[in-house]
Amino acid sequence: MNFTAPLLLTLKLSTITTFILFIIGVPFAYWLAFSKIRLKFLLESVVALPLVLPPTVLGFYILMAIGGNSFIGRWYEAIFNKSLAFSFQGLVLGSFLYSLPFAVQPFQTAFLGVDRRLLETSWSLGRSRLYTFFHVILPLSRQGMLTGCVLSFAHTLGEFGVVLMIGGNIPGITRVASVSIYDEVQSLNYGSAYIYSSVLLSLSFAILTIVYFINRRFVRTI
């Protein structure tokens, strides 16, 4: 039980994070893709930051932002009567921010890749922007949507620095597989570290293989 708990927690974290990224990332990516405001590039840079920032830096700032002394931390504690830092919810928030570019960028690229003529045709046929989004943009962005979701999932699966900074190493709550590997190696339990590592490796490999396979099929059907 103790052995599988970090793996299950990792899967739970990845699934929830991917789901939230999908729900928030899709409208956000749409806005980034089609908004004409001038300062958009600033926001795009912020979204891309986790790609280049050391996870510990991101983790540190998130910890400062959600810690007991912060506005968000105090607000959360007042409502839910518990701390956001070092909790599973805190991990979800951290993972969300950390994997944001992995979801938003493929979504945005996919939306922009839809032939503009098709959007204009839809508008000229009397259909609203919302209708056009659901009936033209989304179906034609399937590949990018799938890529974004799977990359977010796989990326969350393997995150370490952010998780350690804001979640610590609490068994059953914040101790995910990647942290467990570090922990086991520190305790010289190489056997367990091997098993965790091989599970993560196989899972990541399987996920990426599926994505590339599906992408190839998409390309062929188009």
Add this chain to the structure above:
Amino acid sequence: MLNVCLKKTWDTFRLDVAFEIPRGKVTTLFGPSGAGKSTVLRLISGLEMADGGMIHNGKEIWFDETKAIHLPPQRRSIGFLFQDFALFPHLTVEKNVAYGIKEKKRLREVKDLLSLAGLSGYEHHYPAQLSGGQKQRVALIRALATKPDLLLLDEPLSALDWEARRQLQEDLKRIIKQFGITTLSVTHEVTEVYKLADYVIVLESGRIVKKGTPEEVFLGKKLSTRIQIVGKVVGIESDFIMAAVTVMHEDQYFKTLIDTEEIQRLNLKIGDDIVIGAKSSDVILFKVLTKS
């Protein structure tokens, strides 16, 4: 009647046009590429906004700069046929045609539209499975399915090969006439103007240089940028006429690719006097050197 007056300025280009689009007729914007023809269509459709002017569809105002009115394309009652047809690749022919139909009970009309366009049996095909000509017909009836006040055609035949073009000119004409829909089309080909247009507006560098029926525009006397050759028809073959050019030399035959339809339309017979108009830029003159 649609009244159109549009002004728009880019860095190096200035569009300034005013014209009317009569109801139930086909009006064609004709001119070289870069004259601003497609831009006019985009401004009328609402896909782009003019700097100044107005577009009135009868009493309805689609655009009026002084009143700060700019209706989005969704509210303009237009059908827009793009050059490359822009069919939704993920939808079947049937769903493409039904895309703009909002009333459920009108969905039954899709079948009639498909048969009108000779596409019965293709309901469940995807655009990728269609020929260029079929795609164009799907795009046309899709644009007509919403019963728009104005049909906009942006070089509707340019993406097709010559053979398909000939066939489709006919289909296009037949379907447009059947619907009696007010149409504004864009082309840079004279034959297309003759095939489709009731009225022509000649556009050059963002300005209107001539308006009228195709005959008035192309055969009138003010053809400053064109040359005319006068001659007699000496032979008619399947797709060209031979004419003796009387003003140059009796024996020099003129072969021109005017399809049989055109010959029939003009009721040409051998011995008829004809005038052939050509753009001066398309004609090369040679001086014949004779041995002395």
